[in-house]
Amino acid sequence: ALLPAASCMASWCAALCLVSALADGAQDEALYDQRCQEIEDRARTAGVLYNQGRQAEAFASLEASRQSFRDAKRLMPSAPQAYVSMATALLNSNQLDEA
DSSP states (O other), X not given: OOOHHHHHXXXXXXXXXXXXXXXXXXXXXXXXXXXXXXXXXXXXXXXHHHHTTOHHHHHHHHHHHHHHHHHHHHHOTXXXXXXXXXXXXXXXXXXXXXX
């Protein structure tokens, strides 16, 4: 049997672990949201560059958008926003096969 002090310490440790896990989840969610925003921003930049005739830069920006998508997917694989953002970016950039 645990002594009262040991029991209190075990409860405190469990609470600390829970708080840490929740903080990690919130941090992952914030980072996920940031990556989703990057997908949209970089895709928008790619469109502007392409319209200006700067194709090489446009494709580099679109590739950066793909990397943000991969990062977001790794953080929260089942969350839909990254998939929606990337599909929209690909459709808007006429990458229909990949979309």
